[in-house]
Amino acid sequence: MNGVSWLEKLGGAALENWRELRQLLGFAYAVFRRLFSRASYRPLTVDILTTQIYFTAVQLLGFFIVVSILFGSLFIGMTLFVIKEIGLTEYIGQFIAGVVVLEMAPIMTTLLIALRSGSAINAEMAVMKANRELDALAAFDIDIAQYLFLPRIIAVMVSVVLLSSLFAIIVTLSGLLFSALIFGMGFNAYADIIAKAIEYKDFLILMVKSAAFGFFITFIPLYYGSRAGYQLTAVPVAVLRGMVNVFIAIVVIEVLSLVARFL
Amino acid sequence: MASKSIQYKVGLFIVTTIVLIILAGLFIAYKKDLFADLAMYRLQSESGEGLTQGMPVLFSGFEIGKVKDLELSDKGQVVITITVPRKHVRWIREESTFTLEKPLVGTPRIVVRTENPEGKELSYNKIVPIKTIDDINEVIKKAQPLVERIQSVADNIDRMTNADSELNKIIADTRKMTKMLSEKKSLLEMATGDKKGQETLMKTLEQVAAITETVDGTMKRIDGMVAKADEAVLGDKGSIAIVNNILTDIEGKFKRLDTLIDNAITMSADLQGTTQDINLVRKEVEETISSVNKLIQDVRNSLPFEQKKEIKLP
Numbered sequence: 001m002n003g004v005s006w007l008e009k010l011g012g013a014a015l016e017n018w019r020e021l022r023q024l025l026g027f028a029y030a031v032f033r034r035l036f037s038r039a040s041y042r043p044l045t046v047d048i049l050t051t052q053i054y055f056t057a058v059q060l061l062g063f064f065i066v067v068s069i070l071f072g073s074l075f076i077g078m079t080l081f082v083i084k085e086i087g088l089t090e091y092i093g094q095f096i097a098g099v100v101v102l103e104m105a106p107i108m109t110t111l112l113i114a115l116r117s118g119s120a121i122n123a124e125m126a127v128m129k130a131n132r133e134l135d136a137l138a139a140f141d142i143d144i145a146q147y148l149f150l151p152r153i154i155a156v157m158v159s160v161v162l163l164s165s166l167f168a169i170i171v172t173l174s175g176l177l178f179s180a181l182i183f184g185m186g187f188n189a190y191a192d193i194i195a196k197a198i199e200y201k202d203f204l205i206l207m208v209k210s211a212a213f214g215f216f217i218t219f220i221p222l223y224y225g226s227r228a229g230y231q232l233t234a235v236p237v238a239v240l241r242g243m244v245n246v247f248i249a250i251v252v253i254e255v256l257s258l259v260a261r262f263l
Numbered sequence: 264m265a266s267k268s269i270q271y272k273v274g275l276f277i278v279t280t281i282v283l284i285i286l287a288g289l290f291i292a293y294k295k296d297l298f299a300d301l302a303m304y305r306l307q308s309e310s311g312e313g314l315t316q317g318m319p320v321l322f323s324g325f326e327i328g329k330v331k332d333l334e335l336s337d338k339g340q341v342v343i344t345i346t347v348p349r350k351h352v353r354w355i356r357e358e359s360t361f362t363l364e365k366p367l368v369g370t371p372r373i374v375v376r377t378e379n380p381e382g383k384e385l386s387y388n389k390i391v392p393i394k395t396i397d398d399i400n401e402v403i404k405k406a407q408p409l410v411e412r413i414q415s416v417a418d419n420i421d422r423m424t425n426a427d428s429e430l431n432k433i434i435a436d437t438r439k440m441t442k443m444l445s446e447k448k449s450l451l452e453m454a455t456g457d458k459k460g461q462e463t464l465m466k467t468l469e470q471v472a473a474i475t476e477t478v479d480g481t482m483k484r485i486d487g488m489v490a491k492a493d494e495a496v497l498g499d500k501g502s503i504a505i506v507n508n509i510l511t512d513i514e515g516k517f518k519r520l521d522t523l524i525d526n527a528i529t530m531s532a533d534l535q536g537t538t539q540d541i542n543l544v545r546k547e548v549e550e551t552i553s554s555v556n557k558l559i560q561d562v563r564n565s566l567p568f569e570q571k572k573e574i575k576l577p
Contacts, residue, residue, distance in 0.1 A: 049269055050269065050273050051409065053273045053276070053277070054269045054272060054273050056272055057273075057276060058269075058272045058276050061276065065443075104316060115282075127572075158277070162276070162277065162280040163280075163286045164283070165283070166280055166283065169283055169284070169287050172287075191290070191294055192294055194291070194294075195290070195291045195293075195294030195295050196295070196326065198291055203288065
């Protein structure tokens, strides 16, 4: 009997998760379709979008640049030192292009924005749900996906793409400093190595990956925030569930991008 | 509605970042010679194996160009078109040699060697044959005997492990033996196939055990006797100690005897000297007596006294 009830619980949990995942992906698809609809870009939407970019990227910019310089320089300096120690100097370009531009820049940016803006958006939605603001919008037949979700998602996507590129540029430039200090390499030699290692498809991968990160680190908090209960105590639960799923989404996108790169 | 200030800051952020991205892209394009004036040359290979578009063309380990295009000629040979920026054209001369290197580690590349950079520039119309150095095939060639040896080992293993092999027979026998052991059959019973033999052996073993016990007792007694003999011979008051004392005593006496003998020898020497002296004295006495006798004879002869032959006693 115990065995059967254990199996029942497992099956029930699997079905519940599957239903939830289907709902989430279905809703994500619906929002994604609206991204390409001209009707979605009304003056009010653009206004919310502008404000969201301000909160997500511009307010964070100073801190972001400092983190990029400090963390990026430290990381690149240590790695170049190790590369020199193990005699793989000829792979500096591939390392900077492959690790810094394609992997580290989007991940660092995504984590910063997810921690700062993702959690804020999640809490904002959960509070709106608890205050029945979402119900009020629905009562007036206002499409919350278009009015609330879309501008925030676009804003975060734009922010992640731009900040990731900025991070890649800053860290690549700090690599110049360390390559001069560690290898005695001049600007031209460094630029040649980097230019040869970076392919145009790397830019494309960086943009697409950053956009995908931006989409999910906003959509998931929005989704879980809007599905919170009506009590204020449901707010932290919604934020917790949203942020855990954001983390899972980041890992899944990272794994998929790695698989796509090496296929 | 967002304030003008926010709009301005957001606009400035987006424009600045996009400009930075475009500048970075343009810089990389410039470094990749995307805007450079390119010269084209044609090479020819027997096979297109290992050749790919975009493959680097190296001079002294430095990338000076790329493979732009590959096509099959009417004669069935592969024509390779390479592009080289004008700034590197001085390394592509008519006497330059081109080698397709396929290293064991790393990507294949076309390596250019030019002895005289002042020579005549290679023309696009001239198709230069390309040599191939295939490290992988070289390694495969070298590894071939090893592979054959491994194959032979694998064949042997296969032979050893097939159903009729000796190894399998041994395993089958071992299995049979293990089965018999698990049925608690003794080795003797397995060897002779006779259960009585085992009983006889057990009885013999019991007798041997009894004999061993008796021998043990005897040995213990002998041990006791040996211990006593040890004490009698080697103990503090044993024979060896007494003999030692006697020997020590004899040694002392011998030493004293040595002294006595030495004294006797000295005395004998002295006595010999004395004897010689006595002989001399005797000789002298005899000579004296002889002289006295002679003297007496002379006196007798000279004196007319008759000597009374008989003396009358009172």
